[in-house]
Amino acid sequence: MADLQALVEEIHHTLKPRTGEGKVADYIPSLARVDPNKFGIAIIDLNGTVYKTGDCDEAFSIQSVSKVFTLTLALGKHGETTWNRVGREPSGSAFNSIVQLEHEHGKPRNPFINAGAIVISDSVLAGHTPREAIGEIVRFVQYLADDPTIAIDPEVARSEAATGFRNMALANFMKSYGKLQHPVDHVLGVYFHQCALAMSCTQLARAGLFLAANGKNPITGHTVVSSQRARRINALMLTCGHYDGSGDFAYHVGLPGKSGVGGGIMAVAPGKASVAVWSPGLNQNGNSLVGSLALEMLANKTGWSVFGG
Ligand code: DON
Numbered sequence: 001m002a003d004l005q006a007l008v009e010e011i012h013h014t015l016k017p018r019t020g021e022g023k024v025a026d027y028i029p030s031l032a033r034v035d036p037n038k039f040g041i042a043i044i045d046l047n048g049t050v051y052k053t054g055d056c057d058e059a060f061s062i063q064s065v066s067k068v069f070t071l072t073l074a075l076g077k078h079g080e081t082t083w084n085r086v087g088r089e090p091s092g093s094a095f096n097s098i099v100q101l102e103h104e105h106g107k108p109r110n111p112f113i114n115a116g117a118i119v120i121s122d123s124v125l126a127g128h129t130p131r132e133a134i135g136e137i138v139r140f141v142q143y144l145a146d147d148p149t150i151a152i153d154p155e156v157a158r159s160e161a162a163t164g165f166r167n168m169a170l171a172n173f174m175k176s177y178g179k180l181q182h183p184v185d186h187v188l189g190v191y192f193h194q195c196a197l198a199m200s201c202t203q204l205a206r207a208g209l210f211l212a213a214n215g216k217n218p219i220t221g222h223t224v225v226s227s228q229r230a231r232r233i234n235a236l237m238l239t240c241g242h243y244d245g246s247g248d249f250a251y252h253v254g255l256p257g258k259s260g261v262g263g264g265i266m267a268v269a270p271g272k273a274s275v276a277v278w279s280p281g282l283n284q285n286g287n288s289l290v291g292s293l294a295l296e297m298l299a300n301k302t303g304w305s306v307f308g309g
Contacts, residue, residue: 004051004302008041011297012053015039015279015290022281022289025261028159031061034263034280041294042201044209045273048219052202059198060278061156063260064095066194067117068237069141069207074111074123075229082123085179086116088236095243095286096166098173106177110240112258115170121190122180130189137194145207146220150199157196164192195260204266204276211237211256211268234268238306245285245292252296254305259287267295269304 019037026032040056074082091109093100101108101115108116125133134152142150160167171184171191180187199207209217215230216223225233237256242249249257255275257267263280265288275298279290303309 004043004045005053007298007301008043008051008053011294012039012041014297015294016054018293019279019281019290022279022283024263024280025282025286028156028163030153030156030159031262031280034060036281038263038278038280039290040201040278041275042205043273043275043298044205046209046213046218046271050202050205055278056201058278059200059203060264060280061153061195061260061262062197062199062204062264063195063262064112064117065204065258065260065264065266066137066141066197067112067120068211068233068241068258068266069144070117070120070124070137070194071111071236072225072233073137073140074120075233076225077126078123082111082120085123086111086119088240090240090246091243093244096170098166098170101170101173106174106179108174110236112236112240113243114167115174118167118171118187118191119174119179121194122182122187125182125186125190130186133190134193137190138197141197141199141207143222144210144217144224145199145203146217147203147206150197150203152193152196153198154196156198157193160192160195161188164188167191199264201264201276201278204264205274208266208268208274208276212270212272212274231270234270237268242287243285245283245287248285249287249292253292253299254307255295255299256306257295259291261286263288263291265291265295269302270306272302272304
């Protein structure tokens with residue numbers, strides 16, 4: 001679509017004045033000091049053409065967007081048995097909630113809430129030391145994005161570990177139910193490092209492209225997952241990718257998407273394109289406020305919603 005570049009610029013121009021809105025994550029200093037006015041958009045279509053604008057090439061902390069990549073890795077290692085350990089239902093509660101876990105005997109609702117992602121980190125750890133598992137995750141994301149420069153921000157990883165008391169509680173709680181196979185500190189080491197991956201919108205959109213193209217990266221020709229698996233990961237992103245705001249995101253945007261508290265959202269228009277947006281101000285559910293609005297405008301103007309144009 002030739003006018004996609006004009007569209008990303010229009011979206012950026014329209015929403016840029018609102019970038020101060022929302023609340024920037026402040027639980028660690030390296031996120032708290034990010035300029036709230038940063039705003040980037042990148043779209044990659046199935047021909048590999050990139051349409052981008054704003055701060056689209058500046059790396060930011062992808063945080064929970066990483067949960068899509070580790071889920072893909074875990075499914076590759078353990079197949080459908082992954083679902084014995086984590087559910088596939090929307091949680092209807094906050095990303096770091098502990099309440100539901102007790103009711104459900106330590107089995108997290110889905111792989112995108114923190115508890116579920118911690119179980120997935122545990123399954124990525126199988127047969128590895130934490131250092132090897134972290135290396136595997138980084139190399140996998142580099143492979144998906146076809147970009148060997150992607151790396152973890154060590155300061156973010158350190159701060160996650162220093163302040164991650166809620167995640168420690170979740171992990172210990174699950175360990176008490178026998179739901180983690182490795183030592184809690186090993187599992188959390190992996191989880192905290194995956195959250196600290198630093199990527200730009202352009203890199204993130206490239207990394208998500210296989211999900212828009214039936215599991216095969218159309219640029220590199222690599223088959224990452226089967227088309228069935230890509231479809232299913234997309235289904236999970238649609239129903240669970242925005243925590244307690246997933247219904248609202250489906251209503252307004254209508255695309256599978258995954259958010260992170262760094263203000264990034266990766267979204268997939270199946271058969272069309274992969275999209276990444278970044279704006280650090282978050283709404284009450286911990287999802288990028290302006291990023292969500294940008295994706296809503298994009299879906300409205302392109303007719304890309306999976307529910308119809
Ligand atoms: O684990 C945590 O709570 C943080 N690293 C944030 C994870 C995250 O991005 C949740 N999503 N919105």
